[in-house]
Amino acid sequence: MKNIIIPVLLFLAFTSFAQTKDTDLVKYVNPLIGTHKMGHTYPGATVPFGMVQLSPETDTLLYEHNGKYNGPVYKYCAGYQYDDPTIVGFSHTHFSGTGHSDLGDFLIMPTTGKLQLNSGTEDHPEKGYRSAFSHENEVAEPNYYRVKLDDHNIIAELTTSSRVGFHQYTFPQSEQAHIILDLTSGIYNYADKNVWTFVRVENDTLITGYRQTSGWARTRTVYFAMSFSKPFVQYGSQDNSKPQVYRGFWGKFDQRKNFPEVAGRQLKFYFDFKTSENEKIKIKFALSPVSTEGALQNMLSEIPHWDFEEVKTNGQQLWNKELGKVVVNTLTPGDKVNFYTAMYHAFLGPTLYMDVNGEYRGLDQNNHKANGFTNYTTFSLWDTYRALHPLFNILQPKRNQDMIQSMIAHYDQSVHHMLPVWSHYANENWCMIGYHSVSVIADAIIKGNANFDVNKALDACVATANQKYYGAIDEYIQLGYVPDEKSGSSVSMTLEYAYDDWCIAQAAKKLNRMDVYDTFMKRSQNWKNVFDANTGYTRPRDGKGVFRKEFDVLSTHGQGFIEGNAWNYSLYVPHDAESMIKMMGGTKRFVTHLDSLFTMYLPDKFFAETEDITREGIIGNYVHGNEPAHHVAYLYNWTNEPWKTQERVRMILKKQYQPTPDGLGGNDDCGQMSAWYIFTSLGFYPVAPGSNEYALGSPAIQKATIALENGKTLIIDTKNQSDKNVYVQKVEVNGQPLKRLHLTHEEIMNGGTVTFYMGSRPKK
Numbered sequence: 001m002k003n004i005i006i007p008v009l010l011f012l013a014f015t016s017f018a019q020t021k022d023t024d025l026v027k028y029v030n031p032l033i034g035t036h037k038m039g040h041t042y043p044g045a046t047v048p049f050g051m052v053q054l055s056p057e058t059d060t061l062l063y064e065h066n067g068k069y070n071g072p073v074y075k076y077c078a079g080y081q082y083d084d085p086t087i088v089g090f091s092h093t094h095f096s097g098t099g100h101s102d103l104g105d106f107l108i109m110p111t112t113g114k115l116q117l118n119s120g121t122e123d124h125p126e127k128g129y130r131s132a133f134s135h136e137n138e139v140a141e142p143n144y145y146r147v148k149l150d151d152h153n154i155i156a157e158l159t160t161s162s163r164v165g166f167h168q169y170t171f172p173q174s175e176q177a178h179i180i181l182d183l184t185s186g187i188y189n190y191a192d193k194n195v196w197t198f199v200r201v202e203n204d205t206l207i208t209g210y211r212q213t214s215g216w217a218r219t220r221t222v223y224f225a226m227s228f229s230k231p232f233v234q235y236g237s238q239d240n241s242k243p244q245v246y247r248g249f250w251g252k253f254d255q256r257k258n259f260p261e262v263a264g265r266q267l268k269f270y271f272d273f274k275t276s277e278n279e280k281i282k283i284k285f286a287l288s289p290v291s292t293e294g295a296l297q298n299m300l301s302e303i304p305h306w307d308f309e310e311v312k313t314n315g316q317q318l319w320n321k322e323l324g325k326v327v328v329n330t331l332t333p334g335d336k337v338n339f340y341t342a343m344y345h346a347f348l349g350p351t352l353y354m355d356v357n358g359e360y361r362g363l364d365q366n367n368h369k370a371n372g373f374t375n376y377t378t379f380s381l382w383d384t385y386r387a388l389h390p391l392f393n394i395l396q397p398k399r400n401q402d403m404i405q406s407m408i409a410h411y412d413q414s415v416h417h418m419l420p421v422w423s424h425y426a427n428e429n430w431c432m433i434g435y436h437s438v439s440v441i442a443d444a445i446i447k448g449n450a451n452f453d454v455n456k457a458l459d460a461c462v463a464t465a466n467q468k469y470y471g472a473i474d475e476y477i478q479l480g481y482v483p484d485e486k487s488g489s490s491v492s493m494t495l496e497y498a499y500d501d502w503c504i505a506q507a508a509k510k511l512n513r514m515d516v517y518d519t520f521m522k523r524s525q526n527w528k529n530v531f532d533a534n535t536g537y538t539r540p541r542d543g544k545g546v547f548r549k550e551f552d553v554l555s556t557h558g559q560g561f562i563e564g565n566a567w568n569y570s571l572y573v574p575h576d577a578e579s580m581i582k583m584m585g586g587t588k589r590f591v592t593h594l595d596s597l598f599t600m601y602l603p604d605k606f607f608a609e610t611e612d613i614t615r616e617g618i619i620g621n622y623v624h625g626n627e628p629a630h631h632v633a634y635l636y637n638w639t640n641e642p643w644k645t646q647e648r649v650r651m652i653l654k655k656q657y658q659p660t661p662d663g664l665g666g667n668d669d670c671g672q673m674s675a676w677y678i679f680t681s682l683g684f685y686p687v688a689p690g691s692n693e694y695a696l697g698s699p700a701i702q703k704a705t706i707a708l709e710n711g712k713t714l715i716i717d718t719k720n721q722s723d724k725n726v727y728v729q730k731v732e733v734n735g736q737p738l739k740r741l742h743l744t745h746e747e748i749m750n751g752g753t754v755t756f757y758m759g760s761r762p763k764k
Contacts, residue, residue: 025323026316028340031140032661034097036082038616038625039664041345042094043080043140045158045165047315048322049376049399051352052287053094054158054165056147057104057185058084059122077101079187082661087149088119088130089182090158092165092285093222095424096348097668098380100431102216102424104187106224106285109180110169112152117180117238117268125151129180142344143315159312161302162352163295167283168308171275179281181207181226181269184240188215197267200292201260204231207269208292217427219365222287225295229282229306232271234258240266282306289426290367294355301356322347325395326678329702331723337659339681339701342674346388347396349670350403353377353425361426363413373405373452378424380670382432383627385439387675390686394748397449397709404444405452407437411460419464433471433489433562434496435464442503443689445510447745454511461504462516465497465523473497475543481529484540484548484560491530491538491560492628495572498527502575503690527573528583530560536584536593537566554602554621563626568597572628574688577638587639594635597622598648617656617666624656625666630676631687634695637741643727643762646698649680650726653700682706682716683756684743692745698726699756712751718758725758732757 034041044055057079075081077098079091089109095102111129120128130151137148145158155170171177183197199209207226214220239254241264256262262269273281284303288294303311323343330336354360354375362368376399392400410420414428419437422429438461444450445457468474472486476497482490502524508516532539532547540548540560552559553566561569571594573580581590598620617625622632633648656665657677668674679685683699704716720729731738734752743754 022327023320023324025327025340026142026319028336029142029319029323029344030337030341030659031142031145031344032082033338033341033659034345034661034664034668035078035080036661038666039662040077040095040097040099040667041664042078042096044090044094044145045143045160045315046348047143047160047162047318048347049349049352050160051163052092052160052165052285053096053348053351054090054092054160054167054285055094055145056080056090056156057088057107057187058086059088076187077667079104082135084122085132086120086122086125086130087133087147089180089185090156090167091185091187092224092287094187095378095670096345097664097670097673099667099669100216100429101188102186102213102220104185105211105213105222105287107180107182107185108167108283108285109182110149110152110154110156110171110281111178111180112154112172112174113176115176115178115270115272117182117270119182119185141316142319144312157308159308159315161311161315163286163288163298163356164303165283165285165287166303166308166311167285169281169283171273171279171281173277173279174275177273177275177281179228179232179271179273179283181271183209183211183267183269186213186215194265196263196265198263199237199261199267199269201235205229208296210292216429216431217425220425220427221289221361222425223290223292223295224288225286225292225299227284227299228271229280230273232273235269235271237262237270238268239264240268282308288355289353289361290355290359294357294359298356319344325707326682327705327707328681329704331700331702331721334659335681335700338657338663338677341659342657342677342681345668345674346391346671346678349380350376350378350406353406363410363423363426363428364415365426366413368409368413370406370409374399374402375409376403376406377426378670379403379407379420379437380422380672381420381436381440382422382434383669383672384675385436385443385689386627386630386672387679387686388671389440390443390689391675391678393444393447393449393745394708395706398451400440400444400449401451404441404450404457407441408452408457408460411464416467416469417460417463418467418470419460421470430470433493435467435470435500436496437461438464438500438507439503439689442507443686445507446690446692447749454507455513458504458507458511458513458516461507462520465501465504465520471497476526477523479529479543479545480523480526481541483543485542488558489560489562490540491566492562492564492569492572494530495527495538495569498524499573499575499688501526502688506690524575527576528579531570531583533583536570536589538570539566564623564628565621567593567621568623568629568632571597571632571635574631575690577635577687581635581638591636591639591641591644594632594639595644596620597632598651619652619655622652623666624652625673627669627672630672631685634685634687634697637695641764642696642741643764645695646727647762649685649697650700653677653680683718683754693742694745694748696728696731696741696743698728698758708749708751710749712749714748714751715753717753717755719755720758721756722758722760725760727759727762729757729759729763731755
């Protein structure tokens, strides 16, 4: 009898351990989520926060070189749309989830048959090097992408290290096998985006060069080193620049064969091979912001071998390490896919931006070395200050410190000493509004995650908030608001500046800089200067103090707001919700306003004018796809009906996030949409970064175990959890009742257990 019982008990113990210690979390990530419609994510291979994002392009061009319009650039911010039938090639740099486009550097495409150096069209891929493909023959995993290129009968596989893209192409038997390197291709590609390109054929397996572009980033240079696993038979190039004299006659393109150095604005290279059936040709493609020598050193340091599976496995182990920081049990398998895909998207950026020796290109276009920190780029701060960086203060505190040091380096290199607004690849894009670096810095200081010179950081915040050449700050300081005639987004700017000023005040108070605190606390009340008590909404006013007469609270067109209208943007006072509610008529009237936000119907004329009118990301007049609304559902916590927050956030989770390619209700915006999902699923949210408080919501998980970098563990547990039991009956922290509607950062970072007791009816 013992011989039977003991094996059974061992089996049960093993299966229980396997269920609770699932370390292969990569399998729950679906990188195809958000690749359809407006999610603007990419499905390709990358490691956490990696410098290389190696991903397929289904289209990239806004204009062909003949000036013919080739579709809306907004559609291809990440280069890939799930419903497209063809693949143009595989490039090495991508944004994740942005509403603007750039990058798409160094497109590689393997082909067979007659050499063609134009990309062809979606309708006629046979007229170029692009290929049809099927999702049935497509696999997307963290740090691995695989697809069959039907027109060329080639299996393409992609993986990466931090700075190196690794391609593996399985060819058929062919006397005409080619690998094309297209330096003209790029996302947001006007014909004049390329400033200059240079390629040097070092030998029959090594290519080096660089690409200079002037797109969204006006001055961007990326260097590369490209290594083949097999020598090519011959090679050639084509320059698609303006017609020029070549060998005594005028030709449309400058074509050269086996010429070792070529420079021009529109270069395309090809490399010819002879392949046997199922022969694999591999390519290592390393990037550098500094030099071809740096790219080559990155390659030799990170991938000194040709073992594709080893690189794939190493990258997926990195992903499992990061994903394993939160181990969740969910109500449905789809919820688990949503959660870990959100974790994946949140950890794609900001991205590493330096060579293995620490060198990087600075904002001043000089080369610098990161001493004592890792340098990062791609700061979409208008989006990510809200939830992504607060999430990093919990799950990625060391990285967040390095990101802030990268921002301070940006400040040092700025001619006017200003922190980044929206920056990437050693460029400031000046996109969107506010100076939200100060929110990220203040949040880290308030939460004790500030292993940097905090007083220098505060000085940088103050200097940034006083830069009079940016965003009508001069008028804002003088008048206490941005006047209508100075900006079409005057009200939004005033509201966001006021919040940022409050953040500066909180950091100053923490550092006992009371003169700074007094100045910026006063400025943080400037939001009241655009509040019209007669209408109950914020409203544009001119330099003389007169509110605009012709005003529509529901219209998004020219009403003083950006990505919103007066009805929803008037709720953007995250740092002073109590005063906002009072000015809007008190709690009862405010709740009615907030209720209507989620239930009203807007005709199409009230939507922003884009290529296509769309209701994606929209619930009534609540626009989840636009970040200014992300805190709004939590504002019921400042009323006597907090149970409505619980109801709303669970509803938003279900409506705006699905485990499908079109499962994101708007641009993921460099991880902000995903960070909202993570926080909200766990049951709390940072309404006002710069505070140590997180507003309570309604957790959508059964249980979450969070491994903190300080060695402690936080458990979020739920009792009576179900799809219908969305209302919180009570909350306990380490067994003691929580008698408030927020958690503190200290409670989270000290570890322990937070228990939510759920029910099907509101606890009023």
